[in-house]
Amino acid sequence: SDGEFFPNVPKIEYKGEDSKDPLSYRFYNPEEEIMGKKMKDWLRFSVCYWHTFRGKGADPFGFPTMKRHYDDESDSMENAKRRADAAFELFTKLGVEYYTFHDRDIAPEGKTLEESNKNLDEMVDYLMELQKKTGVKLLWGTQNLFSNPRYMNGAFTNPDAHVLAYACSQVKKVLDINHKLGGENLVFWGGREGYQSILNTDIKRECDHMATVFKMALKYKQENNMTAQFLIEPKPREPTKHQYDYDAQTTIAFLHTYGLEKDFKLNIEPNHTTLAGHDFEHDCIISSKYGMLGSIDANTGDPLLGWDTDQFPSDPKKAALVMGAVIDQGGLGSGGLNFDCKVRRESTDDVDLFIGHVGAMDTYARALRIAAKIREEGTLPGMIKERYSSFDSGFGKKVEEGTATLEDCEKYIQENGEPEQRSGKQELYEMILNHYV
Amino acid sequence: SDGEFFPNVPKIEYKGEDSKDPLSYRFYNPEEEIMGKKMKDWLRFSVCYWHTFRGKGADPFGFPTMKRHYDDESDSMENAKRRADAAFELFTKLGVEYYTFHDRDIAPEGKTLEESNKNLDEMVDYLMELQKKTGVKLLWGTQNLFSNPRYMNGAFTNPDAHVLAYACSQVKKVLDINHKLGGENLVFWGGREGYQSILNTDIKRECDHMATVFKMALKYKQENNMTAQFLIEPKPREPTKHQYDYDAQTTIAFLHTYGLEKDFKLNIEPNHTTLAGHDFEHDCIISSKYGMLGSIDANTGDPLLGWDTDQFPSDPKKAALVMGAVIDQGGLGSGGLNFDCKVRRESTDDVDLFIGHVGAMDTYARALRIAAKIREEGTLPGMIKERYSSFDSGFGKKVEEGTATLEDCEKYIQENGEPEQRSGKQELYEMILNHYV
Amino acid sequence: SDGEFFPNVPKIEYKGEDSKDPLSYRFYNPEEEIMGKKMKDWLRFSVCYWHTFRGKGADPFGFPTMKRHYDDESDSMENAKRRADAAFELFTKLGVEYYTFHDRDIAPEGKTLEESNKNLDEMVDYLMELQKKTGVKLLWGTQNLFSNPRYMNGAFTNPDAHVLAYACSQVKKVLDINHKLGGENLVFWGGREGYQSILNTDIKRECDHMATVFKMALKYKQENNMTAQFLIEPKPREPTKHQYDYDAQTTIAFLHTYGLEKDFKLNIEPNHTTLAGHDFEHDCIISSKYGMLGSIDANTGDPLLGWDTDQFPSDPKKAALVMGAVIDQGGLGSGGLNFDCKVRRESTDDVDLFIGHVGAMDTYARALRIAAKIREEGTLPGMIKERYSSFDSGFGKKVEEGTATLEDCEKYIQENGEPEQRSGKQELYEMILNHYV
Amino acid sequence: SDGEFFPNVPKIEYKGEDSKDPLSYRFYNPEEEIMGKKMKDWLRFSVCYWHTFRGKGADPFGFPTMKRHYDDESDSMENAKRRADAAFELFTKLGVEYYTFHDRDIAPEGKTLEESNKNLDEMVDYLMELQKKTGVKLLWGTQNLFSNPRYMNGAFTNPDAHVLAYACSQVKKVLDINHKLGGENLVFWGGREGYQSILNTDIKRECDHMATVFKMALKYKQENNMTAQFLIEPKPREPTKHQYDYDAQTTIAFLHTYGLEKDFKLNIEPNHTTLAGHDFEHDCIISSKYGMLGSIDANTGDPLLGWDTDQFPSDPKKAALVMGAVIDQGGLGSGGLNFDCKVRRESTDDVDLFIGHVGAMDTYARALRIAAKIREEGTLPGMIKERYSSFDSGFGKKVEEGTATLEDCEKYIQENGEPEQRSGKQELYEMILNHYV
Incomplete structure (x- = not known):
């Protein structure tokens, strides 16, 4: 049989360009060598936990549409573990070697920080076992500092020092568990670090606080001999009207202004890049040229929509420009191509989770072949x-x-x-x- | 009599809020003190030469619409001088104390660099006389490195070193004449420093060259004991698809990356700011907070249009947020509020040139009163x-x-x-x- | 005392322009006559039930932020009634004479259509009493055909006839209850009538179905001697990628194509108008000029944000252009200015609900005064x-x-x-x- | 030898998918049958006169960049004829069977209407000869009602009846010459039929006038037994802030409102479609579904740029969605795929004119093959x-x-x-x- 959670989905295999089986790869052949490196090592694919295992299709105008038989939608630890089991079955069947999470994706938030941390500890042990059993690794962990109402006015940039303290407590814990799980990077996405209205905001004081928190985190990392590469993920807006990490170069300006440019790289998401008014590939290329491209959230948006759609990419030409930059810098280092993508809320079948990933992986595999051929032919x-x-x-x-x-x-x-x-x-x-x- | 060029336009006077005379100020009372400084010293209004004396209403779909009786549209020096006379009559009647120009606005480009420079020298002497006679001063000069076809692929960032050399020759001359005329600043707007297609562009090499040119200019400034504040004017796109000086923070990133952050400030244009996806006031405020706001091109755009409309501002609320930032930093220093604005191509009467400026000056004067009152009341x-x-x-x-x-x-x-x-x-x-x- | 639910909020009174009390009107003086009509009759303000009594501050990245002491967040009828009591206290204290709702706002959806309808019947009786007691009237009711997962692929335009049948059953019930409560209009907003991907969509067949449903609704209205004015509310996108009722003129094209132009008018929302690339006032004016302006959802958006922010309006100049169109057509007829607005998710105090409405009402009252003065002076x-x-x-x-x-x-x-x-x-x-x- | 004007460019031949010769077709094989029709009859390619023979690379910030050895840039009839000779050489070498023009593209505007018309008559005779000699046909003619300053406030919608009269005189003449040259369609593009400011505009009166002119043109067409299909080309804005023919459905609304829907079809330009906020293919598909797709201006824009870039298309996937709609309606009828495209202003070599067209033709030929295969396989x-x-x-x-x-x-x-x-x-x-x- 083919596993407990997705019994009708086989291990996805490479079947070549002519395959019409939607549950096969036409371009992704993980062990094949391209320009001296295996495809899987150029691509370093990663599945994200939040969209694929916590997202249920809610949108601003509608309730969740997706029911998963392995998720009873309770906040129990038992449910959390069953979800993890399903996740690792999907990772394994796809043949993806990395995953990523926010703290609140993997374990339920408790009534107090202590309780939340206790839940995390239990789940981290459980994930360690799954990692060992499957060989799947943690690309990066991050802290969710935007969903809980306490962060409505910001986390590191909240006007209330008390909220900043809470956010930093979460950061400390994520540093610990990320280290324990061997997370190769650690991402900071400042979803609510920005303003809704400039009328009630002291933007300088807020940015100063954000820099201060980054320095605290660096200090803690160094004192505890941690090695994860710190990454900032830019986004121009949404949920805030203006996010301080607007795009790659705004974030680089911030890092230089506060003397942090040596200790951070960027995690670039093409959908965020297009929201900032740049082409899909722009922020990847510009970051790469200045030695700041650390990892990629390999999704796509719709250039005519003004919000983050986090779609699975399906345009090999655009992806080839990104892979060109990756080849030119010799690979992604500790980073990867993380599918920060969600199936459409109307794609409610379990198998759609696989189809979305297979299509996206093949898009980037095809892109790698294109980018390599361009470089090999040299025209x-x-x-x-x-x-x-x-x-x-x-x-x-x-x-x-x-x-x-x-x-x-x-x-x-x-x-x-x-x-x-x-x-x-x-x-x-x-x-x-x-x-x- | 009322002057040679605009005989029907009187000297514009302050007549108070109830005035219905479109050729009067309702809010701008230059000598009135607000928060310890004269209105004219907070506002430091400046008229730009290009839109008001060289623009004739051409647009991408239509030929020029404006005829000026004082401009025979020839490239003669005589015509250039007559235009200058008209300009100083307008400055004086408006009561504006500053103006700004590109090298090619004030003197015709010749067949060779030598000829162009000779024309400039003659016109600079002429302008010196007009400045002396009227007391009007030069806020800043700049080099036009975008109109001539030779700059189609960029100036400082042109793939051809020969073109870069030409651009630098223009910079050298503008440094000289700006100094001679007492220009308080010198602006760099990289209109064609960017790319139309990333496919044919080495963006890193181009940005390196741009930084190198800035260093040459700084060296020349220092060696010749010049004091003009260097300013970069960001713009996200148009004419290029992507301009390297995208917005305030992108430009700050550039300056830090190349170690130039101490020697440059920014000249912020709200219309460019909104094209970059930020509110009208955003780039002024963020620059100011980081000590980088040098001057303002006080125009407005239309948030629904995707190109630079360079309209005269007419929203006192938006302008008040800008003036708030100016008050908070203690004034504009050597900078000013330069009207990089053009009357609509359908506004073809000579008097429209005055109406546009009077409306804009009153918008900012009203904004200053609002911003000051907010600070004085303190709520x-x-x-x-x-x-x-x-x-x-x-x-x-x-x-x-x-x-x-x-x-x-x-x-x-x-x-x-x-x-x-x-x-x-x-x-x-x-x-x-x-x-x- | 000042009521059960908002004990600290008094009845809001007109105190004149100099008032600094945020719980007073500076411009809205309901009984004052302007151009031959009372202010309240020009403005016909209406509060919407969904944002103000059902919205709790959730956004795509965050959980609800707002707790209301009168709402235990249960789906009980008791809770529904308590919310209604609170709503009518707010209507009364604001002095607003109209309200609007979706069926699912006022009564909990049951497990079956019958159960949902039974809940509605009970609540309609309850609201009738409140209407009688307070004199507050129903501006319009509408059916929520977008929140329930069954509508994820559309309601009238769903590829499955079964879903269309369900949607029509809701329409029938809303026609009945709207009639019973004296609703002066009935609104159709096709939130999911559009497509996410043109690849899987037969847009012609979908639009044909939508027209067919409108004809069924008209037939039912006529057979039952109902008088509510039917209104369509255009929106370009969100939640769908492309909504068939894109803007005013697209909707007019649809109505003409299917011979429905005599039986429908439009409910224009400025925030939807700006999302479609038009100025705030454009769709109001264009609809009015062609006799199609039926009512206005008087909110505002942010021209730089690509999603519906549904903010309380605060720009009197923009609102004056809308009120000018209203004056020019002799008033809103059976329509009104409905505040389809929500306080920001960070505005979590109960009193913010009042401040939002007071600010918006004053914005439109000021706008009415401006528009009237422009017409009276005639310049x-x-x-x-x-x-x-x-x-x-x-x-x-x-x-x-x-x-x-x-x-x-x-x-x-x-x-x-x-x-x-x-x-x-x-x-x-x-x-x-x-x-x- | 290979012709007088482009001696280094051969007749472009089909060489198959593996060809690396930029002056060959990889996909366009004109006589090859696809789904029962020759490729050339599905595609009906057309070259436009304005971009390719009158455009010289000026943009709002720069002077023309392109010199053509066959164009002395004078307004002489001799020059006009030499340009026509060059044009027909290009048409013939590309193997394109149609072309399009504005009246002012083919013959210089004179000092009076009479003189302009006389110039036109002479050039029409000249073009007739070239058409006969080469077999190239006129897809459509149109009147330029936007370049001359007299049209700055609109043509059919000008507040001055005198200007409307002038515009109508041009329409009359174009109807005559288009008929004489066998033009299969006649296009109306209302470039300045809109407003820059709603403050000074009576939009209803302007739209009424526009409808009246269309009725005059129809009457003249019928009285003179002309057969050209009338087409309106929508565009949302640029040069005006808001153009009345905003997009396909706005134009359909207009036609229905004034009873003109049977006498007009639409000429859809994808670049205009994306400027209106719709996908490249949307307006083609929606027009086609309602029987209104008459012809296509087959260019592309950049979804991140807010102005009309009129680029040669290079995305076969997008083009395949358009060709799918064309196949589904059984072909373009009297319409065609007209390349309303210009080489970038930096693409200054003569050969770039060919490369642009070859790339675009191959993009659409490839698209036709894709769309046909999708229909033939049927999945x-x-x-x-x-x-x-x-x-x-x-x-x-x-x-x-x-x-x-x-x-x-x-x-x-x-x-x-x-x-x-x-x-x-x-x-x-x-x-x-x-x-x-």
Whole structure:
């Protein structure tokens, strides 16, 4: 038989491009080598616990639509464990080696901090066993500092120091359990670190507090010899009107301003990137170029919708631009491609959970093949290199080396006059890219 | 008589709130003191040369609509001087003490750099005379690195070093003439410093070059004992698809990354801010809070339009949030409120140039009165102060001082349990603000 | 004492513009006559039941924040009645004469249709009593066809006829109870009548079904001698990706296509209008001009946010453009200004419910005063009339009468040549409008 | 040799999917039959005159970038003819059988209407010869009522009847020349038929005038036995803030309101569709479903940019949704796929004109193959049919036939109770679509 929770779903296998079986991979062949590395090591897929095991299809206008036979919707520890069992069956059948969670996803929040922490401890032991049994690893843990009403005015940036203290207590606990479970990173998403109205907000004081908390967390990490890479996940808005970690570069500005730029990288979510007005791939590429791309929440949004839809990605061309950046930086390091995605609330069958992941994994596997082929054939990279070649020697090289002056520039023009026009050839680049997709 | 160029427009006078004369100020009373400073010194109004004296109403779908009797539309020096005469008549009649220009606004571009520079020199002498005669001063000059086709692929970030050299030659000249004319600032707007397609672009190499040019300019400034404050003007897009100086915080990230944060401030344009997805006032406030607000291009856009409309502002409530930030930082320093605004292309009467400025100046003058009254009465500032008062003593103060640890936080919660809920009261803040508007 | 449920809130009184009491009206003086009609009869304010008595501050990222001492959050009839009592105390203290509801707001949904209907019957009797006792009237009722999971794929446009049948059963019941309670209108909001993905959707067949249901409802209305005005409320998206009633004109297209244009008017919500890419006032004005403005859900959104925020309005200038349209059509008829608004989820005090409404009512009362003054003074209307005066006689009049031909036009140009240029003077219009605000 | 104007560009041939020659088709094989029709007859490609032969790369921030050796940029008739020769060489080398123009694209505007018309007559004779020689046909002509300053306040909706008369004179002439050249359609794009500010605008009177002009044009068409299909091209905004023909359904509302729905179809431009907040394919599909899809301006925009970029399309998946609608309605009738596209202003080489078209034609040819294969294999269409099958018999069929009542619906629920839940399976549809792309 095929397991306890999803008996009708087999282990998903690679069957090649012509397969019409929706429960097979057409492009993802985990052990296949691409550019000197196994596909699974380039892609480092991860399933997220919240959407796939805690999300039930509620939206601002409707009640939950999804019933799972393994989830009685109670807050009992027994239910929490049964959900974990189901989760690891899904991870294993998909062949995904990583997962991610918020503290409140895996264990019920208690009436007090102590009770919540006790629940966490029990579940962490349980997850440890499941990890050992299956070989599935923790990509990262994070603290949920946005669902509980106490955080309505912010967590690290709450006007009330008492709430900040509560948030920090959660951070401390997550640092501990993440370490225990071997979490390779630890994510900070400041969902309510921002403002609804600038009229009642002291934004400078709030940002100062946020930086202070990050410093406390770093200190605790160092004192306890923890190694998880700290990651900040930018988002421009929702639930707040304006979130302080608006996008990759706003977050980099924050880190530099407070001297934190060496201790943090970014966890980029394309759906957040498009909400900030940038292309799907932009924040991945810009972070990567500045050595700040730590991990990716590999979802997609709808460019015409103004909220986070967290959809499973299905556009190999867009994904190929992301995988290109990943290849160019030599891989994701301790990060991964985490499916911060939810099946649509109308996709209510259990099997839809698998279909969503299989489609997304194949989208990124196809993207990896495309990006690798582009680099191996070299046409597009060569065109770009040639385009900037005036900086490889002579006057241009002097500019790159930082030794040219304004006077040198003027002299160069006096001697060489007007530059020649060179076409940017965008349509040609687009056409050639289509050869690979 | 009333001048040569606008004979039917009198000197605009303050006539008080009940005036129905569109050629009078209802709120702007330049010498009146508000919070210890003259209105004109808080507001430091400036007229821009390009929209008001070079813009003629062309748009992407239509030819110019505006004829000016003082502009024969030739590229002659005589025409350039007549335009300058008209400009100074307008400045004087409005009672505005500052103006701003791009190099190509004031003097025709020649066939060679030498010829362009010669034209500039002649016009600079002419403007010096007009400045002396009228007392009008130069708020800032800047280089036009976007109109000429040579800059189609960027100026400082052009893939061709030859173009970069040309752009730097223009910068050198503008540094010189700005200094000669006593320009209090110098602005860099990177209109084409960005990309149309990420497919043909090496964004890291381009940003490196941009930083290198800024360093050349700083060196030249220092070596020549110039004092103008350098300002960068962010804009998210248009004409490029993505501009590297996307918004205030992206620009701050750039400055920190390249070690330039001490030598530059920002020139914030609200229309650019809303194009980046932020409220009108956001980039002014965030820049101000981090000591980076240098000057303001006091226009407005339409939040439903996706392009720069550069409209004259007419919303005193929005402007009051900006003036609040200006008051809180003690004034604009060497900066000003520069009307980077154009009359609509359908507003073709000469007098519309005056009406646009009078309406905008009154909007900001009214805004100053509102913002000052809010501070003098103290209700809203007091509510905000009270909201954060838990950080003024005890545990909260320890957090602000940076001496609290995660362990302290946890201990605080163990002792004090769940925080009390405190309403954010946004509707009350909005209601009270309406008392002042 | 001041009532059972909000003991600390007095009856809200008009205290004039200088009042600093947040629980007083500065502009709303219900019995005062403006342009021949009492303020309350121009404004016809209405409180909505769902946000103010059923909303608790949940958002997509957070649990409810609001506790009401009169609501034990159970699904009991007793609780439903206590909420109704509290609601009528709020209506009465505000001095609002209308309210609105969805069927599921006022009575708990049962396990079967019969049980739900039985609950409704009991609550309708209860509300009848409260209406009689207080004089508060029902502006409109509507059916909730979006919250229950059965409607996840649409109600009237569900691919399953079974679901359509269920939706129609609810409509039938709401027609009955709305009639019984004297509801002056009946609203259809097609929250899930649209698509999430065009890939799985037959949009034509779905729209045909929607029209068929409207015809069934009309037939039932006529056969039962009901008089409520049917209203459709457009919205572009959310919860669906694309809603068929996108905006006012899309809905008018639908009504015409299916021959329903005489039997329906529109209920316009400014927040939905801005989500569709139009200005706050646009859909009110365009509907009004074509005789289709039936009622207004008087809220506001944030033009930079891509979802429905349903905020209490606080911009008198925008509201004045809406009230201008209302004055121009002689009033709202059977419609009203219904506050489809919710206090922010951070505004958790009971009194915030009052502050939100008081601020909004004053915004619209101030707007009415502004719009009336503009019409009474006549400056702006006169400028517009003059602008189009070429159509009042001669050739222009012939065009308006529909008797001119293309040949006439050509002849006119042959005789008269090029037209003179006339400035649109937008800045002057904006300046003059500011005189009134 | 390969022609006079583009000597280095050969006739573009179909070379199959593996071709790496940018001047070859990989997918477009004009004579190949797909679903019973030649590819060229499904696609009916058309080149537009304005972008490709009159556009020179100016943008709101920059001067023209493109020099064409065959265009001396004068307004002479000789130059106009040389441009026409070059155009027909490009049409022929691409193998495109249709073209489109505005009156002012093909012949210089004169000082008077008479002079303009005389220029047109001369050029029409010239084009007739070129059409005969090459077999290239006119898809549609249209009148430019937006570039000349006289139209700054609108053409058909201008507040000045004199301007309306001028616009109508142009319409009359275009009707004549379009007829003479065998134009199969005639397009109305109301670029300035809208408002910049609602404050100075009587929108009802303006829309009435627009309808009146359409009626004059219809009358003239009928009286002169012309057969061109009239088409309206919707656009939401730009150059105006709000254009009356906002999108497909707004335009349909307008046509119905004024009784014009039988005499007009729509010319849909995907870039305009996305500017209106809809998906690329939405307006094509919705128009098609209601029998209103007349022709397509086959370009694309950038969903993150708020202005019309008129790019050559390069996304076969999006284009396949459009071609699916075209197949489902049995072809485009008298319409075509007109490339209302411009090469980027940085794409300054002559050959870029070809590369842009070749890439776009291949995108749509590939799309046709995808859409046909989806229909031939039948998997996706079958899933949709099954999804709505409850309406094919029994109660559902009664609903479709319009004979069910609300009472029937209630009875159905009383007998059948709660419907079963059926998953929408969006992820499965997306995955299967990816099999074809």
